[in-house]
Amino acid sequence: MGEDPFPLSVSIIDEEHREIERAAVELMNAIVLGAAQDSLIITGDELVRVTTLHFEHEEAMLKRIQFADLTRHIAAHKVILEKLRRVKEKIESRETSAAFHQLREYRALLQQHLQSEDERYREPLNRLAAERGAEPLLPRIRRMGLNT
């Protein structure tokens, strides 16, 4: 099996959630401040990049711990990515207020996901982490987007 990447996966999850939050806030600010189209595209691409990467990492981690609700979790990620695709679509067609609206919905979906779906793997993951001497996830995933 080679080197076990498990401990790394545990420690980066919370950081990736924060990274997504930062990217989402940045895009929201860019829209509100009326940033140029190319800047909105770049900021939107970054949000897609960090979200996609995190979902890939998380799904791989859930596979490794043989998480019971994996299929359902992957389906939930797909719904969020679909919402993000709409955000990008509205940016590309220069429908800024529609993009903003979609982005708000994306953040609400994501926040709900962190608080419900992502909470479901905390206990099995931390149990395994403890067995392997890895650092556990923080007690609670920080709420997103309420301070902006």
Ligand SMILES: [Fe+2]
């Ligand atoms: Fe998730």
Ligand SMILES: [Fe+2]
């Ligand atoms: Fe997550």
